[in-house]
Amino acid sequence: MPSPLLTSKLPDVGTSIFSVMSQLAAECGAINLAQGFPDYDPPVALTEALVRHARTSGHHQYAPMPGLLRLREAISHKTAALYGVPAPNPDTEITVTSGATEALYAVLAAVVRPGDEVIVLEPAYDLYGPAIRLQGGIPVYVPLLAPDFRPDWNRVAAALSPRTRLLMINTPHNPSGAVLTAQDMATLAGLLDTTATLVLSDEVYEHMVFDGQPHYSALQHPELAERSFVLSSFGKTYHATGWKVGYCIAPPTLTAEVRRVHQFLTFAVSTPAQHALADVLAEAEQYQTLPTFYQHKRDLFTELLRNSRFDLLPAQGAYFQLARYHRISSENDLAFAQRLTRESGVAVIPVSAFYHDSHDQGLIRFCFAKRDETLQLAAERLCQV
Template sequence: MLNTLPSKLPDVGSTIFTEMSALALECRAINLGQGFPDYPPPDALIRAVSEAMAQGHNQYAPMAGLLQLREAIASKVQSQHGHAYSVESEITVTAGATEALMSSLLALTHPGDEVLLIDPAYDLYAPSIRLAGAEAVRVPMRPPRKDDPAFRIDWNRVEAAMTPRTRMLVLNFPHNPTGLTLKPEDLDALEALIDRHPVLLLSDEAYEHIVFDGCAHLSPVSRPLLAEHTVLVSSFGKTFHATGWKTGYCCAPAHVTREIRKVHQFTVFSVSTPMQAGIARYLRESDTLSDLSGFYQKKRDRLATGLKETRLRPLHSEGTFFLLVDTAALGTGLEKELAVRLTREVGVASIPVSAFYADPARPEANHQLLRLCFAKLDATLDQALERLRGLN
């Protein structure tokens, strides 16, 4: 009977992002939870996509992506990280970073494999690993503390979690939800680790162009040894304020890309043609990428400054369009309960950081932290801050 159909993901329901956004709508709350901008993509990009449609770019694109977009990606990555990818055999345009991650995990991991996740970890990773038949092994960061209010990666702990079954390590920097970025010493540690344990690295770099305070994004592919082991994933949706367009890409050595494309072609085959054509043209004609960090840093600073007038204590964000807040002044309890309370009583929706752990109800997942998204109009941020000042 269909009502006894066994589930491949029996403990998975709606994501916390879906849940909190629905609650925000119900309560007419300002949604600083789900990570989407409330402003449009650049006008020139919208025109480029519209003109691509008018010019007839409306049928299937090549499975790997339009050549002109793959060329633009290759140029961007080489300029940014100094690593050259073949447009023919090492770059694939995907239906957002999500599909790139899913296709990579399905293609490159097998039943019995272990995949290391660094907690708090984006909630897509573990279910994708399970669907591939592999096992997620979670390694927690050290949580913020009074003398050092930031998450920290313990690479010795990451290496200690490796076994002969370890197939892959998933990286996510700039990191969602903590805003942490990789430093040169992190890449040094990764090189030493890979030299001893030649596993694959799946590097989710959706926020690669949103890094603050004059710092540059350091990708593993900027180091030759790491590039040989890395699948680089990124998202034009995040970069160009167009999350609904679901256009991303992955870059990897040819023998790895060959396996990813086998899954990609039977998942979506190809990605929206006019979106690809428009983005390729926009990348050729615009210098917007260099302005993104400054654009978002102003929003980060606006939110962080305003939060100092509330009972929420902002933590420092090095990148992404997220900022964590310490809620200790509001008492103890599960982070999700507080997030729901703030949505219902104050009218501001957030995401509990505990949702990025395997069991959000466990004490070690609850550090009295909520994630706020500042990819919003200034007026939206100001209205949210006004409501948060009324916290008691």
């Protein structure tokens, strides 16, 4: 019952589907292919570095608000080497945040004012819409159509208006695994050329692109880079989602606005974790091998489900696999996901959760960031459905 003392700012928003399905998985003893976290540990070099810095005097107090300088410098070097762009200035263009989630919220809080419109390409991570609304902004949803979830740039152009403050992109895309191309970035830059619209580019799965494709960052297109906040996540890159360390790269004027919010949101991020990440970031092997590492898991999972009644959609990146279940059931996707968890012992995410209006296309999302034996056991159960 609503409290007479409080009117909710998000009355239509309940507990995140990721928490709901993970809790159901725990209650049922199901294999959790729902929430997007690995069931294996971070690299040994990283955990050993964390232990080392946790035992170092002086590494237990607040880090500088923008992040440790040595970590920001390592991010700068990595970004320049990986994308062939001028190295972002560690002092004025890089901010370490409490996960990419905090970075995303800080960007929205910094730039979106009441009445501003924010274009969201949907399906989209369930944080986007509520975070926009909490700033008084108006989400403007543009659909990405199955099965390939490619942007229709004509629809995006039609959604632009004088009130469009920000446009959000996510590549590689959660939940579909679609990847934006260099041509997509060029087209987007052309659409925004004569506007004052800013871009938030969610690139947390930047190192998970398959089949020999590169990841194209907004940083690589000069016209986009000058108006973009680019977000990434160490949690995704180093199998350490519980560490909650991410970062935002943006031009100095935009970074200044993000930091105005960041200093009052979390102020600083775990000091020992930042030192540990700075130690290992200089070694490129971890993120350079991720495409092969996760492509193996995608291909293994695809092969294991070959004889199932699920129809898998193309997955170009990230660590998610979408599937149709129309040959199994005509239930809505939430009901099917819950029944699959209870009766077959495999938890998944209904894709309608990624739509503001719960649009149901009969799709579910698997996370394949799991040990091979976990995927094999899950597939055995799924093939019996």
